[in-house]
Amino acid sequence: MSTPSSSNPQEQPPKLISLPEMRYQTGYVWFIFVSSLDIMLTWLILSKGGLEVNPVAKLVIDNWGLTGAIGFKFALTLFVIIACEIVGRKRDRLGRNLILFGIIISGSPVVYSLYLLLQNWLGG
Numbered sequence: 605m606s607t608p609s610s611s612n613p614q615e616q617p618p619k620l621i622s623l624p625e626m627r628y629q630t631g632y633v634w635f636i637f638v639s640s641l642d643i644m645l646t647w648l649i650l651s652k653g654g655l656e657v658n659p660v661a662k663l664v665i666d667n668w669g670l671t672g673a674i675g676f677k678f679a680l681t682l683f684v685i686i687a688c689e690i691v692g693r694k695r696d697r698l699g700r701n702l703i704l705f706g707i708i709i710s711g712s713p714v715v716y717s718l719y720l721l722l723q724n725w726l727g728g
Contacts, residue, residue, distance in 0.1 A: 627692040631703035632685055638711040639681045643674055645717035652724065658713075681710075 626632065646656065647670055656662040664676045684706045692699020 626685075626689060627696070628688055628700060628703045631688075631700070631707065635684065635703060635707050635710060636681060638707060638714050639677055641714045642710055642717070643677050645714060645721070646673070649717055649720060654720065 646661070650656065650665070656665055661673065661676070664672045668675070684703070688699045688703045688706070691702055
């Protein structure tokens with residue numbers, strides 16, 4: 605009587621698909637969340653006549669509009685996540701601090717945008 609074994613090559617996942625688990629998944633969810641809020645709130649403020657204060661983002665928006673802004677923001681987001689994965693595999697604490705720093709940096713404009721929108725809404 606033989607038992608099924610996982611040594612059967614047909615049961616093994618292909619090597620190209622079997623990637624290691626991402627290191628800071630919760631941090632990445634928060635990072636993507638605040639990055640998304642940043643884009644949405646920036647666009648809301650711009651639609652109400654506000655100005656983009658980040659010169660690089662302003663250049664992207666002036667040349668490529670909302671589509672360019674979304675592409676630019678998520679290219680940066682992807683870059684940060686890949687950097688955290690690479691750094692974190694060699695130095696876990698540094699990778700963890702890097703994603704935390706990314707959340708704080710991406711969350712700062714969100715807090716400021718909410719402040720500006722609330723100030724405008726209250727007529728201040």
